[in-house]
Amino acid sequence: MVIDISCLDKNLDLRLMLSTKRILTALTDDEMQSIRSLINSAVLDPDVKGGLRWPLGRTSSGGRYCVVGVWHTIxxxxxxxxxxxxxxxxxxxxxxxxxxxxxxxxxxxxxxxxxxxxxxxxxxxxxxxxxxxxxxxxxxxxxxxxxxxx
Incomplete structure (x- = not known):
């Protein structure tokens, strides 16, 4: 699943790519909230590779979703x-x-x-x-x- 998201409060366009071992037909509200929480905890930092970092322990959400990579392209x-x-x-x-x-x-x-x-x-x-x-x-x-x- 690939979703393009404009994060207006962070002045950033984000492409979210999710991969799962099971077929999903629709995300539940809890799953969407976990993904939103993961995105909202990202911190813009031009001094790190990829341009984004997460506070310690916040690279995963609910033990179900985790950040595996970050890209920043111009x-x-x-x-x-x-x-x-x-x-x-x-x-x-x-x-x-x-x-x-x-x-x-x-x-x-x-x-x-x-x-x-x-x-x-x-x-x-x-x-x-x-x-x-x-x-x-x-x-x-x-x-x-x-x-x-x-």
Whole structure:
């Protein structure tokens, strides 16, 4: 079960993912209250992996639900007619293994190049030139740091 929740009092959007060994058709009021209690006890803390922490002993609710992991992501999409670039900073913490990581992820889709490659009679030089143009665009706008150094 996946539920997206806006926590207005915490200025946070939360994606709650529950997994269970038995099939649930509907949550009871007690189960919903246990989940709400678990969410409401979360404390925003930018100094910990995942950006959320729970007070000691509050990572579970009613012995039935427990927090197994926390993710905090910041994503930005850039689109053009031939390029789609998604840049994401993900900060994760796994309570089961007590490990955390922060990563920077980039997902790039080159729309025109894919369609050109699917054509049978495409010229390699044309695809190569398009790749060079896209890489130059990415370098100039996203990777180049000369303006920070001067």
């Amino acid at each position: 994503a930005k999409d850039y689109k053009s007619s031939s390029l789609r670039l998604k840049v994401r900073h993900a900060d994760r913490y796994d309570f089961r293994t007590s490990t955390g990581e922060a990563t920077r992820e980039i997902n790039m889709k080159l729309k025109n190049i894919v369609s050109l490659l699917q054509e049978q009679e495409v010229e390699v030089s044309l695809v190569s030139e398009m790749l060079k143009d896209h890489l130059r665009l990415i370098w100039d706008h996203f990777l180049c740091c000369e303006h920070f150094l001067s």
